[in-house]
Amino acid sequence: MNYFEFYGIPVSFKVDEAALRKQFYALSKKYHPDFYTLATDEEQAEALRLSTLNNEAYKVLNDFDKRMQYILKEKEILGEEGKNEIPQDFLMEMMDINEPLMELQFDFDEKVYNKTVQQLKEKEDTLYNSIADIIENYSDEASDNTALEKVKSYYLKKRYLLRIAENLDKFAP
Amino acid sequence: MAYSDKLLDHFKNPRNVGTLDKDSKSVGTGLVGAPECGDVMRLQIEVDDETKTIKDAKFKTFGCGSAIASSSLATEWLKGKSIDEAGSIDNMAIVEELALPPVKIHCSVLAEDAIKSAIKDYQEKNGLEVTVTESSHH
Numbered sequence: 001m002n003y004f005e006f007y008g009i010p011v012s013f014k015v016d017e018a019a020l021r022k023q024f025y026a027l028s029k030k031y032h033p034d035f036y037t038l039a040t041d042e043e044q045a046e047a048l049r050l051s052t053l054n055n056e057a058y059k060v061l062n063d064f065d066k067r068m069q070y071i072l073k074e075k076e077i078l079g080e081e082g083k084n085e086i087p088q089d090f091l092m093e094m095m096d097i098n099e100p101l102m103e104l105q106f107d108f109d110e111k112v113y114n115k116t117v118q119q120l121k122e123k124e125d126t127l128y129n130s131i132a133d134i135i136e137n138y139s140d141e142a143s144d145n146t147a148l149e150k151v152k153s154y155y156l157k158k159r160y161l162l163r164i165a166e167n168l169d170k171f172a173p
Numbered sequence: 174m175a176y177s178d179k180l181l182d183h184f185k186n187p188r189n190v191g192t193l194d195k196d197s198k199s200v201g202t203g204l205v206g207a208p209e210c211g212d213v214m215r216l217q218i219e220v221d222d223e224t225k226t227i228k229d230a231k232f233k234t235f236g237c238g239s240a241i242a243s244s245s246l247a248t249e250w251l252k253g254k255s256i257d258e259a260g261s262i263d264n265m266a267i268v269e270e271l272a273l274p275p276v277k278i279h280c281s282v283l284a285e286d287a288i289k290s291a292i293k294d295y296q297e298k299n300g301l302e303v304t305v306t307e308s309s310h311h
Contacts, residue, residue: 011233021299066304081207081209081279082207082209082279084208086208088204088205091204091205091206091213092204094206094235095204095213095215095233095235098213098235099233101235103233156208156209157208158209159209159210159211160206160208160211160213161211162211163210163212163235164211166202
């Protein structure tokens with residue numbers, strides 16, 4: 001059973017997070033070990049399994065990036081680490097954004113900092129906009145692998161942007 | 174997690190950081206990335222026209238300490254080597270030299286890929302037969 005099935009919701013990049021939280025709390029209660037102290041060993045083990053599954057599933061589905069990664073892995077679109085290629089021109093761009101970052105670290109310059117933050121934001125928006133339609137309207141029945149491949153490319157590129165954002169945070173004024 | 178002295182040394186004092194002229198015919202450039210951790214690595218070799226050996230190697234890596242150390246070590250090893258010798262550098266040799274922990278083995282893979290990709294670029298630029306094959310590890 002995948003995490004979506006566990007909560008009885010359709011596979012989607014968009015999830016009603018408030019509703020999901022409610023379900024998570026309800027199931028946390030339902031499978032809480034305290035309610036199974038008098039149950040058989042088997043029942044206790046089953047409750048523990050479901051309680052663990054509930055925790056894991058919620059952690060993944062409640063986070064946009066983790067959810068995206070989960071769907072791509074379930075669909076076998078995202079390969080193992082080291083097997084996911086990234087286009088050369090994007091790598092080159094990342095090299096170009098990273099280079100001034102390195103200098104910022106030694107010699108902080110507010111102008112360069114702000115410019116990089118701006119550049120990163122624009123890049124992120126452009127990337128997201130290119131797949132926004134798929135994210136919003138994905139349906140397990142109607143969507144095909146071409147759509148998922150695009151999401152994968154977005155997912156991988158976003159790793160780079162997150163990494164840069166992390167670095168920028170380090171020397172934020 | 175404890176890192177080896179060699180790894181720390183390469184990380185703190187990376188050798189051969191820099192850029193070679195990527196438009197020069199005697200320079201081969203490899204640009205590779207590990208998207209899962211947002212690493213990007215550029216490794217360049219400059220080949221001596223007479224001796225056909227690598228006379229200079231430079232790198233620039235944005236990534237974790239192990240990725241930086243792996244590429245730094247790779248550039249050190251590349252200098253003075255023939256193309257064939259360079260192409261046979263195996264990622265496991267880097268793992269052993271730096272005593273990389275298992276979770277960081279992919280950094281050495283990245284360095285090997287960068288070497289191969291730089292050699293391929295050089296060979297293609299000069300109309301030579303491409304002798305490196307895609308990595309066989311992982």
